[in-house]
Amino acid sequence: MNKKAQFLIAAPSSGSGKTTITQGLLRYLKNSGLNVQPFKCGPDYLDTKHHAWAAGNVSINLDTFMSSKTHVKDIYNKYSDRAAISVVEGVMGLFDGAKKMEGSSAQIAELLDIPIILVVNAKATAYSVAPLLFGFKNFYPGIKIAGVIFNFVGSESHYQFLKDACEDVGVSPLGYVPKNEKLHLPSRHLGLQVSDVSQYDSIIEEIAKHIAKTVDIDKLIEITTIPFKESQIKSVNTKGKLKISVARDEAFNFTYHENLAALENLGVVTFFSPLKDKQLPPTDLLYFAGGYPELYLEELSSNKSMKNSVKEFCSNGGRTLAECGGMMYLCDSIIDSDSNEFPMVGFLHQKTSMENMKLRLGYRKVHIDEAIFYGHEFHYSHIKNPLKNLAIGEIYSARDKKMDTYLFRKNNTIASYIHFYWGEKNIMDLLF
Structure with a gap:
């Protein structure tokens, strides 16, 4: 069975910065010469546009409320087949679904059997993230939290407290993203603005560079490289008129x-x-x-x-x-x-x-x-x-x-x- 890097980027709650980090990672991987396939949990039709700009490949919605689980697995395998790495951006908090976990990022990670990279907003916390990480790691045994990226970190010494928490909980620390007020994605009306592609592109390039300085992307790829189940979908040549x-x-x-x-x-x-x-x-x-x-x-x-x-x-x-x-x-x-x-x-x-x-x-x-x-x-x-x-x-x-x-x-x-x-x-x- 082939192996490839595949993971879902999630967060404890909205506002943690997972969208910004996802965009930066997609662009970094693309710039590294990797054929990266993006996906988006849930019904958002705007983040997928920005995934496509960042990654150079169309982004696909994975939604277990609006479609069947079989369909989600089929299209994930179909589009991942052609890529070297697959990156799924979660929706809201990790366990937030239409009803409890129904349609949540956690449900999709379990369905696809892929590891989760957790993005945690560490702006106003330090070692106290330990019980939060412990809870997310152990709350539901059907998923695997493979690693953590901390966002809005003040300094290297601040990160050391967060790293200690990871080590005590048994989750891989993958680095941190320092605060940078200049690196904000364009504001949203009903989502990220789609009008100024060139402005967006320059910002996403800077985000990719910013993340790569303090996040161990090589380690991220290493711990998320797992067996990949190739697509079983057979192409059908019938077409209507x-x-x-x-x-x-x-x-x-x-x-x-x-x-x-x-x-x-x-x-x-x-x-x-x-x-x-x-x-x-x-x-x-x-x-x-x-x-x-x-x-x-x-x-x-x-x-x-x-x-x-x-x-x-x-x-x-x-x-x-x-x-x-x-x-x-x-x-x-x-x-x-x-x-x-x-x-x-x-x-x-x-x-x-x-x-x-x-x-x-x-x-x-x-x-x-x-x-x-x-x-x-x-x-x-x-x-x-x-x-x-x-x-x-x-x-x-x-x-x-x-x-x-x-x-x-x-x-x-x-x-x-x-x-x-x-x-x-x-x-x-x-x-x-």
Whole structure:
């Protein structure tokens, strides 16, 4: 059996700096000439973009709530097959899941049988990390904490206390990352900003250099090099004949890679820009993912020929899936945070607004007749006077609480705030 370095980067809680350290490690490994495959636990479609920039390979979501465990194992093995090293970034705290550990980083580490590198915020602690490390190491026997990287460390002498704690607990200390106020990733709106790639790239290079000075990356690779189970997925050459149009530009880009891969199995995928193109390409299935339409309201509103093309397609019964920002685009208008109103496609006769922004976040289960679909909701806008007469199905949280989120159906258009995951299924069977 082949061996390769593979590990999951986790933390006791959000805010520990695991995203920054993950980005820096990915870039360092890439710069070292290694073919590194990034993954992201959970439904985040923004961190995966930045993984790809840092590593040079597309990043894949691993989510045991929205997809089956078999699917998670299959795609992990499939994409890791081609790489020298696989790096999985966790989500929230190590054991934080939709329900207890369900969907957590710990569950995925156990499922994939890979070691965990813990990132600990040591800003205001020293030897007292010992009981924290002991608890994370021994709380759940199905996982292995292989090593620890300490973040926000004040000095080498500070690190010595932390190192002592590791040695007494029996966990490998892998070094530390000193405080550096200049090395912050760009701020997030609904995630890391995607607009300034060159700025991001220069920052990530500096983070990689900064980490390498005080983190023993060679030791990290050594202790995480374990047997790798090669992919058992057999390639299938069958391909459908649908013409599929996917909106992708600065305003619409929140997509899961495996969703797009599943669409490619159904036919020919063509990307288009609602911002810049004048009309839809020839289309059998139209997909609007979420994104940042609220940042491009003037451009979207002024592109009348594209809006007319989309409205005509939907009005004539064209099969359309519009998620979150995509749904907002199909509405009569979008109102910005300053109460300025911008006309949109006008197919769904309701308005969405960024006024009085409030975060809606969480996994969603959608029940339609006997079928259950899975997805995720993450937005700050809201619908004014939603079209309840067009709502279908019932929507629940991960804890089976009924939600007031709506899934609209008009003609053959499905629209909602929910980002669906269909990477292991046929979207045509799911929704049309």
